[in-house]
Amino acid sequence: MNTRTESDAFGPVDIPAHRYWGAQTQRALDVFGAAEERFPSALVHSFGLQKHAAARANRACGVIDPRLADAIEAASTELSEGKWDEHFPLSIWQTGSGTQTNMNANEVIANRANELLGQPLGTKSPVHPNDHVNASQSSNDSFPTVMHVSAALELTGHLRPVLVSLQASLDERACAFANTVKIARTHLMDAVPTTMGRTFAAYAHQMAAAISRIDAALPQLMLLVQGGTAAGTGLNAPAQFPELFCSELATGTGLPFRTHPHKLEGMASHDALVEVSGVLNTIATSLLKIANDIRLLGSGPRCGLGELIIPDDGLTSSIMPGKRNPTIAEVLVQACFQTMGNHQTVTLAGASGLFELNVAKPVLIYNVLQSIRVLSDACRNFDERVVRGLQVDALRLATNVENALLSVTALNPVLGYDAVARITALALREGITPRAAALSFGIIDADQYDRMVDPARLANAK
Template identity: 35%
Template sequence: MTEFRVEKDSIGEVRVPQNALYAAQTQRAVQNFPITGMKPWPAFIWSMVLIKRAAAEVHKEMGLLDPQVADAIIQAGEEILNGEHRDQFVVDPFQAGAGTSHNMNVNEVMANRANQILGYSLEDKEKPVHPNDHVNMAQSTNDTIPTAIRLGVLWRFEELIDTLQHFVDVTYQKAAEWDDIVKTGRTHLQDAVPVRLGQEVGAWAKAIERQIEKVTFAAEGLRRLGIGGTAAGTGLNAHPEYHSRMVKKLTELTGIQLYESDNLFESMQSMQDPVFFSAALRNVANDFTRIANDVRLLSAGPTTGIAELTCPTVQPGSSIMPGKVNPVLAEMLNQSMYHVMGNDTAVNMAGAAGQFELNVMMPIISHNLNEMMQVVIGSVRAFTDKLMVGLVVNRENAESWLSKNPILVTALNPIIGYNNGAKVAKTSLAESKSVRQVVLELGLMTEEELDKALDARKMTEGGIAE
C-alpha cells in the first residue's frame, strides 16, 4: 500500500504520497480534477520552472532573497530543466481556471527539492524554503502562466520551422525531378488543361514556404512578456525593476530574444498573441490537409484510379485483402491536421472568454498550443521522411491520361474559336477519338498547324497558340 505523509494548506490537512515532492495544493488538484489522466506538456514544465529559476536569481541579485535559499531554488530548477523529477508534475490540464494548480504544483516541487538540497526532509515541519514566499516571490499565477504559454511555444519554434522547411526542401527537389512530366491538370475534379507535375508539386512547396513566413510573423507577438504584472497588472509585491530584469534574465537563460511588455494589463487580460499564433498553425493545417488529399487522389488505384503517383509501401493496408497497400502517411497527416484545427477552435473560444483583468481559460490555451506544436512537428516530419522522400511518379499513367484529355482543345480556341472547340471536345469524348483526329476530320486545321498548336509542354508555359 502507498504510504502517506500529512501536509497542511490554508484549508486544512491533506494526505500526500510519502515521497512526493509536491504538497497539499497539488494533491487537492489531483483529487478534484481526475479528468483525462494527461499531464502537462514538457514545454510547459520547462517554461514554468525556468520562470521560477530566473526569479530566484533576479531576487538574489537585487538582495531581496537570501542567497542560500535562492541558490537552492536555482539548483532545484536546473535539475528539473535537465530532466529530473518530471514525474512530480501531476495536475491534469483540465483544471481550475487560470492555472493556479499548475503554478502551485511547480512551486511545491521546487520548494521541497530546494529544502532537500539544504538538508531538510519532506517530513520536517519547519523548512527554510516556502513555495509561496520564496519560489513564487513577486509572482502570481496570473502573470506566470501567460508567460509560460509564450515561452513554451517559443521553446519549440525553431524545431517547428525546421520541420516545415524540411518538407519544403524535399518537395522542391521532387518538383525539379518531375518538371519534364506533362500531365492532365484537374479543376472541379474534372480534366483541365495540361500542367507539368513539377509545377503542381512545386506549388505544394511554395504554399508551405509562405506558411513559414506567416507563422514566423505570428510568433513575434509571443516574445512580448507580461511577467511582473503579478495579480492584475499593477505589479503589486514586485520590485519596480523586476519586470525588466526578468525579461533580460529569461532572454539570457533561453537564448530566445524576448521583449518587455509595453502594457502589463493588456498582457494579462488579452490572449490575442497566443490566439493569433494558434490561427497561424491552423492555416498550416489547412494547407497540409489539401496536400495530403492531393497525394491520396493522385495515388488512387493502383489499377482503377488516377495512379499518377505511388506512395512508398510502409505497411499492409488491409486485414482481409492480401497485398492491399494504402496511403497511410497521407491519411495520418489528414487526421493530425484535423486535430490541430479542432485545438485551434478551443484556443479561439478560450481566448474570447477572458473577463476584466484575467483570462481564466489559460490552462487549455497552454495545453492545446503545446499539443498543436507536437502534432504538427511529429506528423509533418513523418509525412516528409516516410512518404515525400520515397514518392514515385508513374510517368506512363500521367502521359496516358493526358493523351485522352479532350480539354487539350482549349489551346486551339484562338485558332478555331470556342464553339468549334466545344464541338471537338464533345465529339472526342463521345466517339473516343483524340482531339487531333476530330480536328482533322472536321477540316478545321492542317496537320502542321496541329503539331505546333498541340505541343503539350508549350501549353504549360502560357501564351497564345498561333
C-alpha cells in the first residue's frame, strides 16, 4: 500500500496515500481500532455544514483570509454533499467528546482545501486543520453543535414527513371504514359494537400527537453551543462569532438555529437530546400498538381474527407453502424495540455529564440518529405496503357482530343488569345468539330487541 508521511506534535505518521484524513485520524485508528459501529452519514454531512458556517463566520470576523475561507467553504460543501464519506473511518468508540471525529473533519477539509489550492495531500499549507478549519472552535462546542444539527435535520427531513404521510393514510382508512361495524375488544375479550373507522381514527390521532411531540422538542435542538469553545469559556473565539455562525447555518439549512444562552449547559449536559429520544420512545410506543393491532386483526386467514386483510408482500414460509405472514408489521415492531432500547442508552449517556463536559457524546448521538432512521424507514414501508392497502373482511365482521354477546348491554336501562347477564349466560352456554336467548325468556319482544340492539346504531352512538 502506498503511504505518505505526515507529522503532528507527536511525530511522523504513515497514512494511506489516497486518504484525505491526517495524522490525528490515523493515530485514532491505531489507538481505538476498527469497529462496525460508525457514525451515520447524517452526522458526517452535518460536520460539513458546521465547518462551512464556521468558515463564513471566521471570514466575517477577520480570522481567516478570504482566499483560505473560499477553499474551506468549498471543501465543506463537498463534505456536506456526501463526497468524502469514505474518508471517515473512525468508529463511535472514541473519546467521549467526539474529538477524533472533529479532527477527522478538520483534516479531510484541510487536505481537500489545499488540493483545491494546488497543493498535495498532507501539506497542511496554506490551510491548516487546526489553525484554519477549526478556527474559533473546540471539539467541546463543535461536536455538540453537529449533534443538534444532524438530529434536527433527520427529524424534520425524514421522520416527521413519514409520520405526516402515515397519519394521512390512517385517516383515509378511517374514512373508508367509517361505516364498517365491528366488535370492540377490551381485556382481549368481546365488548360492545364500534366501527373499524373509529379504531383507525384513534391510530391517526396517535400519529398527530407524535408529530406534535416532535414539533415541541425541536426548539431546544435549535440552540447551538458553537462559540463556547473550551468548557464554555469562549476562549479564542471572537465575541460576534456565535451569532454569525448561527445566522450562516440557519441560512444554509433553512432551520432557525440560534446561539445557546448558556453554552456550558449545552456541553456539560444533553438534556435536549434526551428529550428527543424520549419523544422517539413515545412514538415507538404508539407505533408498536398500531402494528400489533393490525397484525392481530389480520391474523388467519382461517383460524385467526381475520377482520383485516393485510396486503400480500409476496413472501412466504420456508416450509409451509403459500403461508403469508405480516412481515412488514413485524419489521416496524422490531424497529420500535430498537428505539426503546436506544432510549435507555441515551438516558444513561445523557446522565454522564461530568463537571464541564458530557463524555458520552458519540454513543448518545449514534443511538438518537439510529432511532430516527429505523423508525423512518420502517414507518415508510408500513405506510406504503400495509396501511394504504388494508381492506376489511366484511363477511367475517358481520358474523362476529351477529354472534357478539355484549351488544345486549344496550338492554341494561330496560331490563336491568342482572336480567341481561342471564341472557348472555344462556347464549354462551347454549351456543345461540343473544337475540335468541333474550326472546326465549319472554321478557322482551323481537321488535323491541331489534330496535334497541342495533349494532350499527350502537357503534355510532355518541
